[in-house]
Amino acid sequence: MAAAPVAAAPILKAEGITKSFPGVKALDGVSFDLVAGEIHALCGENGAGKSTLIKLLAGIHPHGHYEGALSVDGRPAAFGGVADAEAAGIAVICQELALVPAMTVAENIFLGAEPTAAGLIDWGRVYHESARLMERFGVKLDCYARAGSLGMGLRQLIEIVKALRKESRILILDEPTAALSGAEVAALLDILRDLRRRGIACVYISHKLDEVFALADRITVLRDGRTVATLAASRTDKAEVIRHMVGREIADFFPRRRSRPGETLLAVRGLDVVDAEGAPLLKGVSFEARAGEVLGIGGLMGSGRTELLMHLFGSLGRRAAGSVELAGRPWNGGPGEALRRGLALVTEDRKRYGLVLDQSVGFNLSLSAIGRMTAAGLVDAPAETRANREVFESLRVKAPGLEARVGSLSGGNQQKVVIGKALQTEPRVVFLDEPTRGIDVGAKLEVYEIVNRLTDAGKAVVLVSSELPELMGMSDRVIMLHEGAVGGEFRRGEATQEALMAAALGHRPAAA
Amino acid sequence: MERSASFRDFSLLIALLLIGAFFSVMSPQFLSSRNLSMMMIELAVTATLALGMLLVILPGHIDLSVGSGVGLIGGVASVLVFRHHWPSPLAMALGMALAVGLWTLMGAVIVRERMPAFIITLGGLLVFKGAFWLVIRNATVPVAAGGQANLYSLLTTYYLPRPAGYGLAAACLAAVAWAKLKAAARRREFGFEVPDGETLFLKLFLTGQLMLLFVVVMNQYRGVPLTVVVLGLVALAVFVVTEHTPFGRYLYAIGGNEEAAVISGVPVDRVIVAAYAVLGAVVAVTGFMQTAYSGASTTTVGELMELDAIAACVIGGTSLKGGRGTTLGVLFGALIMTCLLNGMTLLAVSPEYKYIARGAVLALAVWMDVRLSRN
Numbered sequence: 001m002a003a004a005p006v007a008a009a010p011i012l013k014a015e016g017i018t019k020s021f022p023g024v025k026a027l028d029g030v031s032f033d034l035v036a037g038e039i040h041a042l043c044g045e046n047g048a049g050k051s052t053l054i055k056l057l058a059g060i061h062p063h064g065h066y067e068g069a070l071s072v073d074g075r076p077a078a079f080g081g082v083a084d085a086e087a088a089g090i091a092v093i094c095q096e097l098a099l100v101p102a103m104t105v106a107e108n109i110f111l112g113a114e115p116t117a118a119g120l121i122d123w124g125r126v127y128h129e130s131a132r133l134m135e136r137f138g139v140k141l142d143c144y145a146r147a148g149s150l151g152m153g154l155r156q157l158i159e160i161v162k163a164l165r166k167e168s169r170i171l172i173l174d175e176p177t178a179a180l181s182g183a184e185v186a187a188l189l190d191i192l193r194d195l196r197r198r199g200i201a202c203v204y205i206s207h208k209l210d211e212v213f214a215l216a217d218r219i220t221v222l223r224d225g226r227t228v229a230t231l232a233a234s235r236t237d238k239a240e241v242i243r244h245m246v247g248r249e250i251a252d253f254f255p256r257r258r259s260r261p262g263e264t265l266l267a268v269r270g271l272d273v274v275d276a277e278g279a280p281l282l283k284g285v286s287f288e289a290r291a292g293e294v295l296g297i298g299g300l301m302g303s304g305r306t307e308l309l310m311h312l313f314g315s316l317g318r319r320a321a322g323s324v325e326l327a328g329r330p331w332n333g334g335p336g337e338a339l340r341r342g343l344a345l346v347t348e349d350r351k352r353y354g355l356v357l358d359q360s361v362g363f364n365l366s367l368s369a370i371g372r373m374t375a376a377g378l379v380d381a382p383a384e385t386r387a388n389r390e391v392f393e394s395l396r397v398k399a400p401g402l403e404a405r406v407g408s409l410s411g412g413n414q415q416k417v418v419i420g421k422a423l424q425t426e427p428r429v430v431f432l433d434e435p436t437r438g439i440d441v442g443a444k445l446e447v448y449e450i451v452n453r454l455t456d457a458g459k460a461v462v463l464v465s466s467e468l469p470e471l472m473g474m475s476d477r478v479i480m481l482h483e484g485a486v487g488g489e490f491r492r493g494e495a496t497q498e499a500l501m502a503a504a505l506g507h508r509p510a511a512a
Numbered sequence: 513m514e515r516s517a518s519f520r521d522f523s524l525l526i527a528l529l530l531i532g533a534f535f536s537v538m539s540p541q542f543l544s545s546r547n548l549s550m551m552m553i554e555l556a557v558t559a560t561l562a563l564g565m566l567l568v569i570l571p572g573h574i575d576l577s578v579g580s581g582v583g584l585i586g587g588v589a590s591v592l593v594f595r596h597h598w599p600s601p602l603a604m605a606l607g608m609a610l611a612v613g614l615w616t617l618m619g620a621v622i623v624r625e626r627m628p629a630f631i632i633t634l635g636g637l638l639v640f641k642g643a644f645w646l647v648i649r650n651a652t653v654p655v656a657a658g659g660q661a662n663l664y665s666l667l668t669t670y671y672l673p674r675p676a677g678y679g680l681a682a683a684c685l686a687a688v689a690w691a692k693l694k695a696a697a698r699r700r701e702f703g704f705e706v707p708d709g710e711t712l713f714l715k716l717f718l719t720g721q722l723m724l725l726f727v728v729v730m731n732q733y734r735g736v737p738l739t740v741v742v743l744g745l746v747a748l749a750v751f752v753v754t755e756h757t758p759f760g761r762y763l764y765a766i767g768g769n770e771e772a773a774v775i776s777g778v779p780v781d782r783v784i785v786a787a788y789a790v791l792g793a794v795v796a797v798t799g800f801m802q803t804a805y806s807g808a809s810t811t812t813v814g815e816l817m818e819l820d821a822i823a824a825c826v827i828g829g830t831s832l833k834g835g836r837g838t839t840l841g842v843l844f845g846a847l848i849m850t851c852l853l854n855g856m857t858l859l860a861v862s863p864e865y866k867y868i869a870r871g872a873v874l875a876l877a878v879w880m881d882v883r884l885s886r887n
Contacts, residue, residue: 315775339777353775356768358835367765368776370758378756385702403704421776 412443615792767834
């Protein structure tokens with residue numbers, strides 16, 4: 001582990017932190033420290049443990065729910081909740097801002113801590129003190145503007161001023177620039193540099209290495225819940241950081257059986273997609289998926305992977321440009337039609353989009369295909385049970401039976417039910433979005449086996465995954481998305497983890 | 513889940529017995545065959561509406577306008593029969609078409625404009641009430657001219673001949689037995705758990721006894737009311753729709769997890785509109801029965817019936833969040849509501865206290881729903 005020189009005593013220190021969730025060790029002996037007036041960047045792949053670490057520092061995972069020790073100003077700290085962390089001067093600015101759009105900037109800054117006089121809110125003080133705070137920290141915002149009328153960058157500033165109002169000395173920013181434009185990013189970085197001069201320390205989390213290197217004094221890289229390295233930003237470069245981020249060994253076993261790719265079943269050309277407000281989600285995405293082939297799609301959180309699948313399935317965004325062909329015919333429809341045309345989606349968030357948790361395994365298995373299992377308008381119960389039984393057995397769902405409540409199953413078995421529901425519609429193209437997230441190793445292998453069987457049967461599989469080894473191990477081809485566009489395409493065998501990660505970060509290896 | 517449900521069923525039965533015992537002690541007429549016969553007609557009206565309500569609560573919506581709708585649709589038919597001398601079947605058919613149209617429209621507005629059902633149907637409550645009073649011109653409009661009988665009035669005044677009552681009970685029992693045995697055979701074929709023969713026989717025996725008791729009591733008065741037969745048909749239809757059609761599955765899926773339903777290819781919007789359309793037909797049937805039971809359209813027909821229908825659903829184990837509820841549960845909930853209202857009427861409880869009791873029962877039922885869905 002490379003050690004960086006530490007000039008002053010740390011104001012915040014975490015030592016040997018281990019935090020487990022049922023079935024997963026999110027943090028495993030992580031150490032991290034922050035000195036006054038420094039900006040310390042935290043880097044790592046999705047699932048490396050960054051969010052868990054922040055939640056711990058912010059008191060969201062309270063003391064007693066993790067092993068290891070936190071200290072503030074050299075004194076042991078045991079946060080029982082967010083209020084304790086705030087009292088210690090720590091403020092977290094999340095990706096999802098906690099602002100009330102209809103309130104003014106000053107009202108938001110003092111939300112929940114309105115100064116009162118004789119039981120009534122002292123509005124004069126609210127605006128006066130807001131203005132003074134901003135002057136003190138060199139932030140320029142109109143106190144009377146409605147938060148909702150401001151751009152994302154300015155809204156972020158409101159959150160920062162709100163934190164400063166609480167006398168916070170430590171700001172934790174989680175992907176603060178994810179939704180910002182170039183100019184907004186530059187303004188935010190200036191503000192953060194200015195705050196650093198005023199003695200505010202900052203933990204900065206970002207996937208964007210350009211920003212990290214423009215801003216940070218030190219960089220800590222997390223991987224699989226461990227601290228891999230803490231580096232002085234002036235003595236390292238992007239290539240080294242990327243190497244630390246991906247240095248995971250491909251120890252897992254990926255039983256990919258190759259089959260000969262057949263006809264093109266899905267062809268996407270120059271696809272531009274915008275959300276309801278017209279903001280771009282995808283930019284000029286092109287790819288093909290062929291029968292008998294697994295196309296892997298990678299990218300960091302927010303790179304547009306899920307948005308791409310959801311859009312093609314007809315449940316997200318509006319197509320601004322480009323064309324999509326499904327089995328040779330133009331395609332632009334909703335989920336019901338997609339299923340009828342032989343396109344099925346296994347969603348990333350199975351609890352939210354995949355299952356009706358209160359209902360039985362059988363109910364869920366046949367939900368997508370129940371319209372086809374009828375006789376004289378009524379559900380053909382024997383046919384339904386037969387079909388469900390077949391899927392249940394072929395996917396080896398471990399459950400007391402078809403009548404068990406699906407919410408009572410383990411994650412891996414719930415995942416098999418979601419996959420089974422999709423297969424009941426007899427699709428030709430199957431989208432699998434993070435099909436192995438949150439399931440144990442045995443179930444993962446079974447999911448890989450299902451993927452093999454699908455391609456053996458001549459179906460095209462599009463696999464989205466955050467885990468590079470899985471992506472490389474299971475795909476015949478991989479495309480990496482970066483900020484809604486294709487950052488690189490790789491054949492099986494020609495991709496290294498470093499190359500994939502560089503493509504995901506929008507970073508050209510040649511420049512490294 | 514299973515345990516709390518069965519505990520809940522059990523507590524409902526006890527509540528019903530306690531309510532029955534209380535009123536039968538307080539008023540000797542409560543268990544008279546005449547009162548029980550009237551109570552069955554009241555039950556039929558309340559339960560029919562509640563079963564319609566179930567169809568929109570299952571996908572997580574609500575309808576506050578059904579009470580006013582009952583008045584309006586009954587009123588339209590009365591006016592056509594009494595003032596315009598239409599044949600009653602034609603008048604009722606027009607009322608039915610009007611109801612289906614209005615409810616389809618409300619459903620379409622709810623899904624198209626993404627407006628909360630609560631607000632749209634609250635608007636419906638007021639609009640339909642106003643329209644109702646306009647239609648009957650704030651007067652009393654009998655359902656049949658000059659004391660004559662027609663199909664409309666017979667809805668609540670016709671009783672099946674006594675032997676027909678027994679025949680009907682026997683036919684129902686045979687149908688239930690056939691369905692149960694067939695289901696058991698199918699479950700055995702697929703290796704599911706099957707209740708043993710003794711339990712099955714005991715259940716059928718008990719069902720038969722209850723049906724026999726029902727017909728005997730009804731026949732002591734005038735026979736099985738036609739209204740109860742209507743309820744039976746509506747209940748059978750709702751049962752089949754919710755348990756044995758894709759449409760029914762979709763209702764549960766939307767209420768259980770709407771986002772998952774969308775991704776699963778469920779045509780959510782069309783299902784919701786259809787549920788409201790069917791509810792419209794149920795409102796029309798209820799409107800005819802309730803108006804016929806009053807003998808005439810008056811300004812108060814249908815008032816607050818939406819609340820009784822919602823209370824019956826919730827008491828019977830329907831979740832207001834959607835995704836949970838059964839036909840049998842709703843029938844049971846309606847029975848409890850009917851017993852309460854009928855008993856209070858017998859005891860000549862003043863309207864002030866009846867309102868308070870109704871409100872308390874509704875609040876209590878929703879509280880139970882919230883408590884149970886929290887576990």
